[in-house]
Amino acid sequence: MEKSPHSFPSGLRALVADDHDLIRKSIAKVLVRLGFAEVLECHNGRDAKVILDTQAVDLVICDLDLNFISGFEVLDHLRSLDTGSDTPFMIVTGAADKDDIVKAANKGAEEYMVKPFTPEELEAKIIKMLNQYHAPGPILGRLREAEKMLIAGQFPEAEAVLNELIKMKDTPRARHLQAVALVKQHKNAEATALLQANIKTTPNFLKNFVTLANLYIDAKDYKNAIHALTLELELNPKQPLRQIKLANMLLKEGNPHAAIEHYRLALLENNKNPEALYGMGTAYALVENLEKSIYYFKRYRRNHPKDSRPLKAIVQFAEKTGQLRIAEIALLDEKKSHPERLDSYIILAEFYFKHEKEEQGFQTLEAAIKRKPDFTQAHVVMAQHYLQLKDLESAIRVYQRYGNITKDPVAYMMLAQLYIQLKKYAQAMATLHQGMDAKLDPQKVFSLLMLCTYRTKQTAKTFYIRERLKQLNPNEEIPAPIAEVEQLLLARRRAKRGFKKVS
Structure with missing residues (x-):
């Protein structure tokens, strides 16, 4: 009997993030053939991040060029998690760019694949990654066991395992996981004290800062959260998602100048990051530099042409500072440069209407209707x-x-x-x-028809339509006069019969 080429356990779960359906499905087939119990699929980085936040996975295969959040940022996010952060990660790229591959390796990716690749090549690299991951030493094995307990909600059990581990070998990772176990059990004061002690003992273990900052954020203690994040990013600045988180908090705390610097650092890692571009536009507007604000909002729009928010933001900040002509020029420029993007016509028309330029507003809408x-x-x-x-x-x-x-x-x-x-x-x-x-919708039609027939004194038709409406929806609320329409109908019939007797 031929021996299996792999020694990793069966029943694993993988995440595949790629916007190309065919490639994503072909990767999933290889994983199923290798015995994976479940393969989670998504086509953008934002969804990949949500899955990593909410579900435990044993392997991530991720394209670098994803919408919303890049593959680099997905990798950054995974490596910053409190649990499961050393999950094997393979990058997939359409171009054999050596700098990208080196960058991904420096961020903690174990393997890479350049498209196109064969199922056999992919399978060999997956086997190699997982064999290495599932053959840890005793300390690492117990640490991962504690992490799985935390993910499964077995918090006291995880804490017990970690206490045993620290007696065997006191490591920064075990101490950090102790704090995570306390957080999971809502013992935030104890967790905070432990993390602060860990930072004094091992200041280079970044996860202490990450967890501490998140604790402060959850408590809405932004001053201390900003301090913890600042210390973390001084040690490791190449974390765009954390830079953006810090910049967002600085904006909220009314410090746009400092926020600009952190958005800038995030853009050095990914110059198309939508949140960083939008943040830069907002921050520059708040320091009343509308020229630079519009520049970043336009960059955002260039990379995300279906998103209307940057155009609306330009209008909002221009109106706030009384620089209406700047907003009008920006919208006219967008309409002229990209006449097929019809949302710019709507925003421009609404701008004109708001500022009592009805003729220009109607002309703008007619131009949009002419195009479509x-x-x-x-x-x-x-x-x-x-x-x-x-x-x-x-x-x-x-x-x-x-x-x-x-x-x-x-x-x-x-x-x-x-x-x-x-x-x-x-x-x-x-x-x-x-x-x-x-x-x-017949229910909507009958409701209005009933009103029309009642007001034109067509009593019999009103009664008939009311009955049809009640059949469609017994809970439909009938206006009081129409609810008593049968009484009007009976009165009319009596009046007719009385008229015949007299005659």
């Missing part, structure tokens, strides 16, 4: 502004045009509601019937 006739948001914003001006007829024309173009049920609903406001009940009912043909 079925652009819902442009029609809605235009109609809503007409409504603010109390020009219901113009709002109706906007929704009529939108409905004719798109047959969107929402357009029919909005039109019907506007007709009802104008007491044009016949048009409202005709529009609602069009809406039903366009698959408008």
Whole structure:
């Protein structure tokens, strides 16, 4: 019988983070073939970080070029965790960039693969990594056992294992895990004292600072959290996520100048980090350097073109400082440079409306509709502004045009509601019937139809529609006069019968 090439246990769990579906699935197949019980998959760094925060994994295979958070930052985050931080990590890259590979190795990645690769090459590297990981010495083995207990919620048991370990060999990692066990049991004062003592004894063991800073953050003690993070980053500045966390706290504490420096250090590690770029834009705005603020917001927008927040932030800070022309120029420049990004038209139109430039606002929305006739948001914003001006007829024309173009049920609903406001009940009912043909929610249709027939004194129709509505939703709240419509119907019938007897 052929001996298995690996000695690691079965039933392991892996995380694969790659935005290429085919590569991600092919990696997962190799892992399943190797006996992994579960393979967690995600296509961006943000989701990978969430998984690492909430679930224990035995292996991470991660692409470097991920959306939101890069593979480097996922690796940084894993290595900063209180438990499971030495989980084997393999980077996957589409380019054989030696500097990237060296950088990943320095951050603690055990292996790398350059695309394209064969399943056999991948399998060999996974076996090598896991064989090494699952053959630790007795001290390391017991430390990992304690970590697994902490992850599983067995806190007193983990503490007992750690106490035994410290008697065998007093290590910074064991002392740190003791503090983590105390944190897990909500003994924060004891944990804080232990971490502070650990820092005095072993100031170069960074996890003491990480856990201590997180404790202060949870307690909303930002002054001490900032101090702990600052000490940590003096020892190891190449941690973009921690630099950003510190910068965010400095902003919250009203120190934008110091925040700028830490955002800058984060950008040295990853010049496309969205949180750092957005933070820089905000910090420079707070020190009233709108020119640099706009520069960083535009960089953010360039790297994340579907995110409208930087454009809205430019408007917000320009309005706050009274520099309206700067905001207008920035939005016009965005619209001109990237006419296909229609959100800039909406933000510019809303800016014009807010500052009483109705003509420019309507022209901007018409330009957006010309580029994309079925652009819902442009029609809605235009109609809503007409409504603010109390020009219901113009709002109706906007929704009529939108409905004719798109047959969107929402357009029919909005039109019907506007007709009802104008007491044009016949048009409202005709529009609602069009809406039903366009698959408008029957419950919404019947609710408005019932109102129209009641106000046009069509008592029998009102009664019929009310009964249909009650069948659709027995809990539907019926307005008081309509709830008693059968009494009106009976009264009308009695009146008719009385009229016949007299005649």
